[in-house]
Amino acid sequence: MTxxxxxxxxxxxxxxxxxxxxxxxxxxxxxxxxxxxxxxxxDALLRDHEAEFEELVNGKRELLEFEQRTTKGxxxxxxxxxxxxxxxxxxxxxxxAICMIRDITGxxxxxxxxxxHMTHDPLTGMPNRLHFESKLREQLAKSxxxxxxxxxxxxxxxxxxxxxxxxxxxxxxxxxxxQVGQRLGSVVSADDVVARIGTDQFGILARSHDDAQHVxxxxxxxxxxxAKPLELGTRTVYVSASVGIAxxxxxYQRAEDVMRDAQIATRYAKSSGGSRTAIFDSEMAKRAxxxxxxxxxxxxxLERDEFYLLYQPIVTLDGGEFTGCEALLRWNHPVMGLLPxxxxxxxxxxxxxxxxIGRVVARLACRQLASWRDESGLDLRMNINVAWPxxxxxxxxxxxxxxxxxxxxxxxxxxxxxxxxxxxxxxDRATLLVERLRQLGFRIxxxxxxxxYSSLHYLQRFKIDALKIDRSFVCGPEGxxxxxxxxxxxxxxxxxxxxxxxxxxxxxxxxxxxxxxxGCRYGQGFFFAKPLSPEELVNKYPAAFARPAQNAxx
Ligand code: C2E
Ligand code: MG
Ligand code: MG
Numbered sequence: 203m204t205x206x207x208x209x210x211x212x213x214x215x216x217x218x219x220x221x222x223x224x225x226x227x228x229x230x231x232x233x234x235x236x237x238x239x240x241x242x243x244x245d246a247l248l249r250d251h252e253a254e255f256e257e258l259v260n261g262k263r264e265l266l267e268f269e270q271r272t273t274k275g276x277x278x279x280x281x282x283x284x285x286x287x288x289x290x291x292x293x294x295x296x297x298x299a300i301c302m303i304r305d306i307t308g309x310x311x312x313x314x315x316x317x318x319h320m321t322h323d324p325l326t327g328m329p330n331r332l333h334f335e336s337k338l339r340e341q342l343a344k345s346x347x348x349x350x351x352x353x354x355x356x357x358x359x360x361x362x363x364x365x366x367x368x369x370x371x372x373x374x375x376x377x378x379x380x381q382v383g384q385r386l387g388s389v390v391s392a393d394d395v396v397a398r399i400g401t402d403q404f405g406i407l408a409r410s411h412d413d414a415q416h417v418x419x420x421x422x423x424x425x426x427x428x429a430k431p432l433e434l435g436t437r438t439v440y441v442s443a444s445v446g447i448a449x450x451x452x453x454y455q456r457a458e459d460v461m462r463d464a465q466i467a468t469r470y471a472k473s474s475g476g477s478r479t480a481i482f483d484s485e486m487a488k489r490a491x492x493x494x495x496x497x498x499x500x501x502x503x504l505e506r507d508e509f510y511l512l513y514q515p516i517v518t519l520d521g522g523e524f525t526g527c528e529a530l531l532r533w534n535h536p537v538m539g540l541l542p543x544x545x546x547x548x549x550x551x552x553x554x555x556x557x558x559i560g561r562v563v564a565r566l567a568c569r570q571l572a573s574w575r576d577e578s579g580l581d582l583r584m585n586i587n588v589a590w591p592x593x594x595x596x597x598x599x600x601x602x603x604x605x606x607x608x609x610x611x612x613x614x615x616x617x618x619x620x621x622x623x624x625x626x627x628x629x630d631r632a633t634l635l636v637e638r639l640r641q642l643g644f645r646i647x648x649x650x651x652x653x654x655y656s657s658l659h660y661l662q663r664f665k666i667d668a669l670k671i672d673r674s675f676v677c678g679p680e681g682x683x684x685x686x687x688x689x690x691x692x693x694x695x696x697x698x699x700x701x702x703x704x705x706x707x708x709x710x711x712x713x714x715x716x717x718x719x720x721g722c723r724y725g726q727g728f729f730f731a732k733p734l735s736p737e738e739l740v741n742k743y744p745a746a747f748a749r750p751a752q753n754a755x756x
Pocket of ligand 3: 649650670672673706
């Protein structure tokens with residue numbers, strides 16, 4: 203074989219595409235690999251790069267490299283990495299260039315897959331937070347700090363997702379998320395971006411050229427899309443969401459700030475009861491700041507013993523005799539003064555501090571019972587309130603058991619009040635914990651009975667000891683009860699299950715009398731006593747706290 207024949211074999215057999223170009227850009231010769239990528243279309247190689255090619259040929263640049271998309275003969279897309287080098291005539295005049303082309307379709311495809319993986323959520327296949335924020339960043343850069351009333355971030359947060367997960371299991375939780383994702387995808391406009399930005403949170407980047415009505419319309423469509431029930435196996439579940447909106451104004455420069463404000467609005471919508479929309483404003487930001495401050499204070503306050511219990515007696519409606527008490531938490535805030543639980547318990551729950559509070563309450567309660575026992579020799583009874591997140595923590599059970607042992611308190615002395623709007627379902631974590639606590643001897647009472655949604659279910663399922671009729675049924679206009687028929691119905695129900703009933707919030711004699719005639723035997727309320735300090739309680743009911751022997755002598 204001649205030298206020339208060798209070269210021709212190398213040229214044609216090379217894995218790289220090779221093309222020899224004349225100085226006007228036309229392809230003089232090419233090998234098989236090149237033709238496999240570009241076919242016979244000789245203009246395709248320099249498309250959009252003519253000027254640079256001219257510079258290379260004329261010696262104004264030394265190298266020309268780029269990557270480009272090509273269409274293979276059969277119309278199949280591929281990617282090529284092209285590198286050009288100048289070729290001279292023997293006398294030094296520019297001749298043209300030689301181009302080496304590598305097929306990088308495989309590399310590009312893996313890059314695309316990796317990028318997709320990084321920017322999409324595997325469960326729903328939707329874009330993820332990273333993608334969402336980069337789209338938001340793009341939009342902010344485009345707006346260049348000008349007023350953009352028609353750009354907004356809607357954050358859609360599924361209400362009670364943790365409960366759904368706990369009650370129906372993780373598979374069902376994932377099913378709910380993917381269904382919600384699909385529904386959201388179907389209500390947004392083609393211009394909008396919808397992404398899964400958290401476990402139970404979606405983001406919608408609403409863009410519109412008309413006006414802010416687009417945003418409101420989107421929020422409305424979100425609610426109506428979620429209104430349809432979901433079928434979870436044999437069950438039908440209604441899912442709602444809290445939607446926080448941050449309208450992007452010229453004051454925003456960073457995507458993070460828009461996201462933070464949308465999150466604040468979402469939290470506001472959620473803490474206002476969920477299933478609603480809240481639009482971020484500066485007042486909300488101030489409140490969010492205060493909440494952060496308050497939760498920091500709470501952490502410090504728990505260490506500095508700023509929390510204490512008051513005790514409201516639970517008495518017989520017939521004779522007003524003391525039967526036990528409910529421990530009600532108070533916070534002596536160093537600056538704000540005395541705070542009732544409504545001002546910090548919900549916050550503690552949201553901030554994940556509720557178990558810490560629960561531990562403090564259990565300790566204070568047991569210490570008090572032990573101190574009364576030391577003084578009177580009596581094992582008195584006390585109700586303590588348990589927050590929903592505590593029922594998900596095994597640690598709550600351990601610390602309750604440990605502290606009762608430490609103070610030598612018998613479990614039946616303690617009644618755990620669980621509010622009725624907690625969803626308890628057979629087999630879920632909270633239910634198992636309640637059942638275990640029951641087996642250990644603690645008594646269980648359903649608080650705020652009548653305000654939740656699973657009343658009969660509870661009574662059937664659990665060995666409940668007592669229930670408390672919510673104050674909203676007890677407290678009616680002009681010192682009467684809100685609804686005597688409801689009270690009678692609740693009493694019949696409780697009788698059927700053999701439960702002890704305590705009426706909450708009795709403020710007048712008339713209410714007491716109506717409740718008594720309806721068959722209710724126990725009550726609690728300002729008519730008898732407000733929540734009291736231990737000393738006040740002992741002073742008010744000396745006989746209940748006296749040693750039995752002393753009792754006998756008096
Ligand atoms: P709850 O368990 O239903 O407690 C009854 C609430 O009604 C108490 O409010 C009590 O002071 C109030 N109350 C009692 N009698 C009357 C009355 O005649 N009229 C009126 N208007 N109110 C009456 P408080 O102490 O502000 O507690 C509010 C809620 O905070 C409690 O409702 C309970 O759910 C929660 N809570 C209280 N202490 C604790 C605690 O230690 N841990 C947890 N997780 N929650 C607690
Ligand atoms: Mg209570
Ligand atoms: Mg209550």
